[in-house]
Amino acid sequence: MPNYRRSGMHGGTFFITQVTYQRQPWLCTEIGRTALRHALGHVRQSHPFDIDAFVLLPDHFHCVWTLPHNDGDLSKRMRLVKRVVTKYYGHALGLSADVSASREKRKEGNVWQRRFWEHLIRDESDFAAHCDYIHYNPVRHGLCDTPQQWPFSSLHRLTKKGVYSPDWGGEEIKSLEYINLGNE
Template identity: 65%
Template sequence: MPNYRRAKLPGGTYFLTQVTHHRQPWLITDIARLALRAAITHVRQKYPFTIDAFVLLPDHFHCLWTLPEGDSDLSTRLRLIKTFVTKRYGSELEINADISTSRQKRQERNLWQIRFWEHLIRDDRDFGKHCDYIHYNPVRHRLCSVPQDWKFSTIHRLMAGGVYPPNWGMGENAKRNNYCLWYHR
Protein backbone atom coordinates (compact mmCIF):
# COMPACT_ATOMS: atom_id res chain seq x y z
CA MET A 1 0.00 0.00 0.00
CA PRO A 2 1.38 3.43 -0.88
CA ASN A 3 2.53 5.65 1.94
CA TYR A 4 0.89 8.98 1.14
CA ARG A 5 2.69 11.97 2.59
CA ARG A 6 0.47 14.55 4.19
CA ALA A 7 1.44 17.93 5.55
CA LYS A 8 1.34 17.89 9.33
CA LEU A 9 1.33 21.00 11.45
CA PRO A 10 0.19 20.75 15.07
CA GLY A 11 -2.67 23.18 15.57
CA GLY A 12 -2.84 23.77 11.81
CA THR A 13 -5.82 24.63 9.67
CA TYR A 14 -6.62 22.30 6.76
CA PHE A 15 -8.81 22.49 3.69
CA LEU A 16 -10.37 19.07 3.04
CA THR A 17 -12.33 17.47 0.26
CA GLN A 18 -14.01 14.10 0.77
CA VAL A 19 -15.87 12.46 -2.13
CA THR A 20 -18.45 9.70 -2.10
CA HIS A 21 -17.69 6.34 -3.73
CA HIS A 22 -18.16 6.70 -7.51
CA ARG A 23 -19.55 10.17 -6.80
CA GLN A 24 -22.90 8.77 -5.74
CA PRO A 25 -25.13 11.75 -4.84
CA TRP A 26 -26.34 10.70 -1.38
CA LEU A 27 -24.77 13.28 0.94
CA ILE A 28 -27.61 15.82 1.03
CA THR A 29 -30.35 13.35 1.88
CA ASP A 30 -31.95 13.78 5.30
CA ILE A 31 -30.44 10.58 6.70
CA ALA A 32 -26.98 11.37 5.31
CA ARG A 33 -26.96 14.85 6.86
CA LEU A 34 -28.10 13.40 10.18
CA ALA A 35 -25.41 10.71 9.96
CA LEU A 36 -22.63 13.13 9.12
CA ARG A 37 -23.65 15.56 11.87
CA ALA A 38 -23.79 12.70 14.42
CA ALA A 39 -20.40 11.39 13.26
CA ILE A 40 -18.72 14.79 13.54
CA THR A 41 -20.23 15.38 16.98
CA HIS A 42 -19.11 11.93 18.15
CA VAL A 43 -15.55 12.25 16.83
CA ARG A 44 -15.09 15.78 18.18
CA GLN A 45 -15.69 14.50 21.73
CA LYS A 46 -12.43 12.55 21.69
CA TYR A 47 -10.60 14.34 18.87
CA PRO A 48 -11.65 18.00 18.98
CA PHE A 49 -11.36 20.36 16.04
CA THR A 50 -12.97 23.59 14.94
CA ILE A 51 -15.06 23.73 11.78
CA ASP A 52 -14.22 27.11 10.27
CA ALA A 53 -16.17 26.57 7.02
CA PHE A 54 -18.18 23.71 5.53
CA VAL A 55 -20.25 22.99 2.44
CA LEU A 56 -22.11 19.77 1.78
CA LEU A 57 -22.81 18.90 -1.86
CA PRO A 58 -24.58 15.81 -3.25
CA ASP A 59 -21.39 13.80 -3.84
CA HIS A 60 -18.66 15.52 -1.80
CA PHE A 61 -17.94 18.03 0.89
CA HIS A 62 -15.33 20.72 1.44
CA CYS A 63 -14.35 22.09 4.81
CA LEU A 64 -11.78 24.05 6.75
CA TRP A 65 -10.80 22.45 10.06
CA THR A 66 -8.46 23.84 12.68
CA LEU A 67 -6.87 21.28 14.97
CA PRO A 68 -5.95 21.91 18.62
CA GLU A 69 -2.45 23.08 19.54
CA GLY A 70 -0.04 20.14 19.59
CA ASP A 71 -2.29 17.93 17.42
CA SER A 72 -1.78 17.25 13.71
CA ASP A 73 -3.82 14.05 13.29
CA LEU A 74 -6.27 15.03 10.60
CA SER A 75 -6.47 11.57 9.01
CA THR A 76 -7.74 9.82 12.13
CA ARG A 77 -10.56 12.32 12.52
CA LEU A 78 -11.77 11.91 8.95
CA ARG A 79 -11.38 8.12 9.06
CA LEU A 80 -13.46 7.92 12.24
CA ILE A 81 -16.16 10.16 10.77
CA LYS A 82 -16.39 8.02 7.64
CA THR A 83 -16.39 4.82 9.70
CA PHE A 84 -19.14 6.13 12.02
CA VAL A 85 -21.38 7.05 9.08
CA THR A 86 -20.74 3.74 7.37
CA LYS A 87 -21.26 1.48 10.39
CA ARG A 88 -24.13 3.32 12.08
CA TYR A 89 -26.06 4.54 9.03
CA GLY A 90 -24.74 2.59 6.03
CA SER A 91 -27.72 0.28 5.69
CA GLU A 92 -30.22 3.14 6.19
CA LEU A 93 -28.61 5.09 3.36
CA GLU A 94 -29.52 2.26 0.97
CA ILE A 95 -26.68 2.86 -1.47
CA ASN A 96 -27.03 0.37 -4.30
CA ALA A 97 -23.62 -0.15 -5.81
CA ASP A 98 -21.42 -3.17 -6.26
CA ILE A 99 -18.61 -3.64 -3.78
CA SER A 100 -15.35 -4.63 -5.47
CA THR A 101 -13.47 -7.76 -4.45
CA SER A 102 -10.65 -5.70 -2.93
CA ARG A 103 -13.15 -3.71 -0.83
CA GLN A 104 -14.84 -6.93 0.24
CA LYS A 105 -11.49 -8.35 1.39
CA ARG A 106 -10.85 -5.22 3.47
CA GLN A 107 -14.46 -5.31 4.75
CA GLU A 108 -15.13 -1.87 3.28
CA ARG A 109 -18.47 -0.56 2.11
CA ASN A 110 -19.29 1.54 -0.92
CA LEU A 111 -20.03 4.93 0.67
CA TRP A 112 -16.77 6.87 0.46
CA GLN A 113 -13.76 7.25 -1.75
CA ILE A 114 -10.92 5.73 0.23
CA ARG A 115 -8.61 8.74 -0.06
CA PHE A 116 -9.30 12.40 0.63
CA TRP A 117 -7.66 15.59 -0.51
CA GLU A 118 -6.14 18.02 1.96
CA HIS A 119 -4.23 21.25 1.85
CA LEU A 120 -2.47 22.81 4.82
CA ILE A 121 -3.49 26.46 5.04
CA ARG A 122 -0.36 28.62 4.87
CA ASP A 123 -1.57 32.04 5.98
CA ASP A 124 -4.63 34.28 6.34
CA ARG A 125 -4.79 34.99 2.61
CA ASP A 126 -4.77 31.25 1.84
CA PHE A 127 -7.48 30.76 4.48
CA GLY A 128 -9.65 33.46 2.88
CA LYS A 129 -9.20 32.02 -0.59
CA HIS A 130 -10.27 28.53 0.55
CA CYS A 131 -13.12 29.84 2.69
CA ASP A 132 -14.49 31.72 -0.32
CA TYR A 133 -13.97 28.65 -2.53
CA ILE A 134 -16.01 26.52 -0.12
CA HIS A 135 -18.91 28.93 0.01
CA TYR A 136 -19.01 29.62 -3.73
CA ASN A 137 -18.72 25.93 -4.67
CA PRO A 138 -22.48 25.20 -4.97
CA VAL A 139 -22.69 27.98 -7.57
CA ARG A 140 -19.73 26.52 -9.47
CA HIS A 141 -21.56 23.16 -9.56
CA ARG A 142 -24.75 24.92 -10.77
CA LEU A 143 -26.72 23.80 -7.72
CA CYS A 144 -27.85 27.38 -7.05
CA SER A 145 -27.39 30.82 -8.56
CA VAL A 146 -25.96 32.54 -5.45
CA PRO A 147 -24.20 31.02 -2.41
CA GLN A 148 -26.95 32.18 -0.04
CA ASP A 149 -29.45 29.88 -1.79
CA TRP A 150 -27.53 26.73 -0.82
CA LYS A 151 -28.75 25.63 2.60
CA PHE A 152 -26.00 23.09 3.35
CA SER A 153 -23.25 25.62 3.98
CA THR A 154 -21.71 27.67 6.77
CA ILE A 155 -22.19 30.78 4.63
CA HIS A 156 -25.36 31.52 6.60
CA ARG A 157 -23.56 31.44 9.95
CA LEU A 158 -20.74 33.61 8.61
CA MET A 159 -23.13 36.14 7.11
CA ALA A 160 -25.04 36.34 10.40
CA GLY A 161 -21.69 36.92 12.13
CA GLY A 162 -20.75 39.72 9.73
CA VAL A 163 -17.91 37.85 8.02
CA TYR A 164 -19.60 38.06 4.60
CA PRO A 165 -21.84 40.90 3.45
CA PRO A 166 -25.42 39.91 2.51
CA ASN A 167 -24.71 40.34 -1.23
CA TRP A 168 -21.53 38.24 -1.31
CA GLY A 169 -21.28 36.03 -4.37
CA MET A 170 -23.73 38.05 -6.46
CA GLY A 171 -22.71 39.53 -9.80
CA GLU A 172 -19.27 41.12 -9.89
CA ASN A 173 -18.98 40.65 -6.13
CA ALA A 174 -18.74 36.90 -6.66
CA LYS A 175 -15.70 34.94 -5.44
CA ARG A 176 -13.12 37.65 -6.13
CA ASN A 177 -13.30 39.52 -2.86
CA ASN A 178 -11.64 37.27 -0.27
CA TYR A 179 -14.09 38.38 2.46
CA CYS A 180 -13.10 35.57 4.76
CA LEU A 181 -9.55 36.98 4.98
CA TRP A 182 -9.97 38.73 8.33
CA TYR A 183 -12.12 35.97 9.82
CA HIS A 184 -9.23 33.58 10.44
CA ARG A 185 -7.46 34.16 13.73
Protein backbone atom coordinates in the same frame (compact mmCIF):
# COMPACT_ATOMS: atom_id res chain seq x y z
CA MET B 1 1.52 1.21 -3.87
CA PRO B 2 2.39 4.78 -2.87
CA ASN B 3 2.69 5.64 0.79
CA TYR B 4 0.60 8.79 1.15
CA ARG B 5 1.99 11.24 3.68
CA ARG B 6 -0.13 13.84 5.38
CA SER B 7 1.20 17.03 6.90
CA GLY B 8 0.44 16.21 10.55
CA MET B 9 1.09 19.79 11.60
CA HIS B 10 -0.02 20.34 15.19
CA GLY B 11 -2.59 23.10 15.34
CA GLY B 12 -2.74 23.22 11.55
CA THR B 13 -5.66 24.49 9.53
CA PHE B 14 -6.63 22.28 6.61
CA PHE B 15 -8.87 22.50 3.57
CA ILE B 16 -10.45 19.07 3.03
CA THR B 17 -12.46 17.45 0.25
CA GLN B 18 -14.16 14.09 0.82
CA VAL B 19 -16.09 12.36 -1.97
CA THR B 20 -18.71 9.63 -1.75
CA TYR B 21 -18.03 6.21 -3.28
CA GLN B 22 -18.63 6.36 -7.04
CA ARG B 23 -19.98 9.88 -6.48
CA GLN B 24 -23.32 8.59 -5.25
CA PRO B 25 -25.48 11.66 -4.41
CA TRP B 26 -26.60 10.79 -0.88
CA LEU B 27 -25.00 13.50 1.28
CA CYS B 28 -27.80 16.08 1.00
CA THR B 29 -30.56 13.60 1.84
CA GLU B 30 -32.12 13.79 5.30
CA ILE B 31 -30.37 10.60 6.44
CA GLY B 32 -27.07 11.71 4.86
CA ARG B 33 -27.10 15.07 6.65
CA THR B 34 -28.09 13.43 9.93
CA ALA B 35 -25.35 10.81 9.59
CA LEU B 36 -22.61 13.32 8.88
CA ARG B 37 -23.77 15.72 11.61
CA HIS B 38 -23.81 12.85 14.13
CA ALA B 39 -20.38 11.60 13.03
CA LEU B 40 -18.78 15.05 13.25
CA GLY B 41 -20.23 15.66 16.70
CA HIS B 42 -19.19 12.22 17.92
CA VAL B 43 -15.60 12.55 16.69
CA ARG B 44 -15.22 16.12 18.00
CA GLN B 45 -16.00 14.89 21.52
CA SER B 46 -12.89 12.68 21.71
CA HIS B 47 -10.73 14.35 19.03
CA PRO B 48 -11.57 18.07 19.02
CA PHE B 49 -11.24 20.38 16.04
CA ASP B 50 -12.87 23.59 14.88
CA ILE B 51 -14.98 23.67 11.74
CA ASP B 52 -14.15 27.05 10.21
CA ALA B 53 -16.07 26.58 6.95
CA PHE B 54 -18.21 23.80 5.48
CA VAL B 55 -20.33 23.05 2.44
CA LEU B 56 -22.26 19.87 1.80
CA LEU B 57 -23.00 18.91 -1.81
CA PRO B 58 -24.82 15.79 -3.04
CA ASP B 59 -21.67 13.70 -3.64
CA HIS B 60 -18.88 15.47 -1.72
CA PHE B 61 -18.12 18.00 0.94
CA HIS B 62 -15.48 20.69 1.41
CA CYS B 63 -14.44 22.05 4.76
CA VAL B 64 -11.74 23.94 6.62
CA TRP B 65 -10.78 22.44 9.98
CA THR B 66 -8.36 23.75 12.58
CA LEU B 67 -6.77 21.15 14.85
CA PRO B 68 -5.73 21.74 18.48
CA HIS B 69 -2.22 23.05 19.16
CA ASN B 70 -1.16 19.72 20.64
CA ASP B 71 -2.51 17.49 17.86
CA GLY B 72 -1.90 17.11 14.13
CA ASP B 73 -3.75 13.88 13.29
CA LEU B 74 -6.19 14.96 10.61
CA SER B 75 -6.30 11.46 9.09
CA LYS B 76 -7.56 9.90 12.32
CA ARG B 77 -10.43 12.38 12.48
CA MET B 78 -11.44 11.79 8.86
CA ARG B 79 -11.16 8.01 9.30
CA LEU B 80 -13.40 8.16 12.39
CA VAL B 81 -15.99 10.40 10.73
CA LYS B 82 -16.20 8.04 7.77
CA ARG B 83 -16.34 5.00 10.08
CA VAL B 84 -19.21 6.41 12.19
CA VAL B 85 -21.27 7.27 9.11
CA THR B 86 -20.64 3.84 7.57
CA LYS B 87 -21.18 1.82 10.76
CA TYR B 88 -24.31 3.52 12.06
CA TYR B 89 -25.96 4.79 8.88
CA GLY B 90 -24.49 2.82 5.96
CA HIS B 91 -27.36 0.34 5.77
CA ALA B 92 -30.02 3.05 6.21
CA LEU B 93 -28.57 4.98 3.27
CA GLY B 94 -29.63 2.11 0.99
CA LEU B 95 -26.72 2.56 -1.42
CA SER B 96 -26.71 0.24 -4.38
CA ALA B 97 -23.13 0.51 -5.66
CA ASP B 98 -21.29 -2.79 -5.72
CA VAL B 99 -18.13 -3.19 -3.67
CA SER B 100 -15.02 -4.22 -5.61
CA ALA B 101 -12.85 -7.17 -4.58
CA SER B 102 -10.17 -4.73 -3.46
CA ARG B 103 -12.63 -2.90 -1.21
CA GLU B 104 -13.95 -6.20 0.17
CA LYS B 105 -10.41 -7.31 0.97
CA ARG B 106 -9.85 -4.07 2.92
CA LYS B 107 -13.29 -4.36 4.59
CA GLU B 108 -14.42 -1.10 2.98
CA GLY B 109 -18.02 -0.39 2.17
CA ASN B 110 -19.77 1.50 -0.59
CA VAL B 111 -20.19 4.78 1.27
CA TRP B 112 -16.96 6.81 0.87
CA GLN B 113 -14.15 7.20 -1.60
CA ARG B 114 -11.02 5.65 -0.08
CA ARG B 115 -8.91 8.77 0.38
CA PHE B 116 -9.57 12.45 0.96
CA TRP B 117 -7.86 15.52 -0.46
CA GLU B 118 -6.21 17.90 1.95
CA HIS B 119 -4.32 21.17 1.74
CA LEU B 120 -2.49 22.82 4.64
CA ILE B 121 -3.59 26.46 4.83
CA ARG B 122 -0.52 28.69 4.57
CA ASP B 123 -1.70 32.12 5.68
CA GLU B 124 -4.71 34.41 6.09
CA SER B 125 -5.19 35.05 2.37
CA ASP B 126 -5.02 31.29 1.65
CA PHE B 127 -7.60 30.75 4.42
CA ALA B 128 -9.92 33.42 2.99
CA ALA B 129 -9.57 32.08 -0.57
CA HIS B 130 -10.41 28.53 0.49
CA CYS B 131 -13.40 29.68 2.54
CA ASP B 132 -14.63 31.64 -0.48
CA TYR B 133 -14.11 28.54 -2.66
CA ILE B 134 -16.16 26.45 -0.23
CA HIS B 135 -19.04 28.89 -0.07
CA TYR B 136 -19.15 29.53 -3.81
CA ASN B 137 -18.92 25.83 -4.72
CA PRO B 138 -22.70 25.15 -5.01
CA VAL B 139 -22.90 27.94 -7.63
CA ARG B 140 -19.93 26.44 -9.54
CA HIS B 141 -21.78 23.10 -9.64
CA GLY B 142 -24.99 24.73 -10.90
CA LEU B 143 -26.96 23.83 -7.77
CA CYS B 144 -28.05 27.44 -7.15
CA ASP B 145 -27.64 30.94 -8.58
CA THR B 146 -26.15 32.57 -5.48
CA PRO B 147 -24.30 31.06 -2.50
CA GLN B 148 -27.05 32.27 -0.13
CA GLN B 149 -29.57 29.99 -1.86
CA TRP B 150 -27.69 26.82 -0.87
CA PRO B 151 -28.95 25.63 2.54
CA PHE B 152 -26.07 23.26 3.44
CA SER B 153 -23.31 25.79 3.95
CA SER B 154 -21.57 27.58 6.80
CA LEU B 155 -22.02 30.79 4.78
CA HIS B 156 -25.28 31.47 6.63
CA ARG B 157 -23.62 31.27 10.06
CA LEU B 158 -20.69 33.41 8.91
CA THR B 159 -23.01 36.01 7.38
CA LYS B 160 -24.84 36.33 10.72
CA LYS B 161 -21.44 36.88 12.40
CA GLY B 162 -20.59 39.62 9.88
CA VAL B 163 -17.74 37.72 8.21
CA TYR B 164 -19.56 37.78 4.85
CA SER B 165 -21.92 40.45 3.57
CA PRO B 166 -25.52 39.33 2.91
CA ASP B 167 -25.03 39.75 -0.86
CA TRP B 168 -21.58 38.11 -1.08
CA GLY B 169 -20.97 36.01 -4.16
CA GLY B 170 -23.39 37.78 -6.46
CA GLU B 171 -20.51 38.12 -8.90
CA GLU B 172 -17.63 35.73 -9.68
CA ILE B 173 -15.10 35.81 -6.85
CA LYS B 174 -11.56 36.73 -7.96
CA SER B 175 -9.85 34.78 -5.16
CA LEU B 176 -11.25 31.53 -6.59
CA GLU B 177 -9.14 31.73 -9.73
CA TYR B 178 -5.99 30.24 -8.22
CA ILE B 179 -7.66 27.30 -6.48
CA ASN B 180 -7.79 24.34 -8.83
CA LEU B 181 -8.39 21.04 -7.09
CA GLY B 182 -8.52 18.95 -10.23
CA ASN B 183 -10.91 16.49 -8.54
CA GLU B 184 -14.28 18.05 -9.32
